[in-house]
Amino acid sequence: MSADGIAAPPGASPLAAIRAVPRAGWHVATVAATHRETPNASRIELDVDGWPGNAAGQHLDVRLTAPDAYTATRSYSIASSGDSTRVVLAVDKLPDGEVSPFLVDDLRAGDQLEVHGPLGAFFVWRPAVESGDDRPVQLIAGGSGVVPLYAMAHAHADASDPTPFRLLYSVRTPRDVYFADEWRALAAASAPLQVDLVYTRQAPDDWPAPPGRITREALEAAVIPAAERPRVYVCGSTGFVERVADWLVGLGHAPGDIRTERYGGT
Ligand SMILES: Cc1cc2nc3c(=O)[nH]c(=O)nc-3n(C[C@H](O)[C@H](O)[C@H](O)COP(=O)(O)OP(=O)(O)OC[C@H]3O[C@@H](n4cnc5c(N)ncnc54)[C@H](O)[C@@H]3O)c2cc1C
Secondary structure, three states: OOOOOOOOOOOOOHHHHHHHOOOOEEEEEEEEEEEEEEOOEEEEEEEEOOOOOEOEOOEEEEEEEOOOOOEEEEEEEOOOOEOOOEEEEEEEOOOOOOOHHHHHHHOOOOOEEEEEEEEOOOOOEOOHHHHOOOOOEEEEEEHHHHHHHHHHHHHHHHOOOOOOEEEEEEEOOHHHOOOHHHHHHHHHOOOOEEEEEEEOOOOOOOOOOOOOOOOHHHHHHHOOOHHHOOEEEEEEOHHHHHHHHHHHHHOOOOHHHEEEEEOOOO
16 A cells, blocks of 8 residues: 555555556546436546546546636546446535525536546555455445445445445435435345445434434444445545544544545535
8 A cells, every 4th residue: 555545456556556547637528418316416438539438436526618618627426437428416405505505406418627636546446356445335325425336336336346345325215315226236146245334314224224324333333344344435424524534533443544635515
């Protein structure tokens, strides 16, 4: 592991790992399709001119330019990975937000955006054959923070990677689950994946637990124990990520094994 946290394949130098990360640049993206992911979020498929491919867990920046040349730039995780120039995003609408309501409600097939990426080398998962690390992987998401974790679980299944994967996913209601059909298919695929959901506002009728925010006890019961030295990826709003990361450290997980991505907010 290099100082900046990039895991090099066994025998490879950290520099080789850095070179393996595709070079980021600005690209023109054409919207290929959009559809409602949840009542409050859209899935956006982009065809990105000259996209160099991306690893599971990376993100990009979207830049919007108004007719008066005012620009607004926001970061979005990438739900897809690999060599394809088709890049998938999933965006949650913040009611008073500047950019997300436009992306969720107004974007149409054929529209063009500017994107910069792929970005991020630390919050990335690679198959064990590439990374040389076959420890189990615990994914923990709050809301739209599941997007890069979905890319990781998909890449894990595509690679038929044998390392155990477990997802703990906190969502408001059953209708707010991102990639619901895909999670079911991934859990039934050959790569080992267990999905645990926590509903914060409304649970299905037959759900064993009442809705409520995740607690330290619920987290402890649903994550791979610290004794198994899992690599942990946590993503969501800043408050969610910081609370979960503190609990994980309290439960004995090594801080260096916990990778976090904060989306902002509280
Ligand atoms: C690396 C990275 C990856 C991201 N990936 C995704 C993604 O895949 N999908 C996605 O929907 N969003 C993602 N985000 C969040 C995204 O960048 C924007 O912050 C979000 O879309 C809000 O932008 P906005 O212009 O609509 O709101 P703004 O006008 O920027 O903000 C409106 C208000 O909402 C608050 N706020 C900003 N972000 C959040 C948040 N996450 N939760 C609660 N309150 C918030 C702000 O503090 C402000 O008060 C990511 C952020 C980062 C840093």
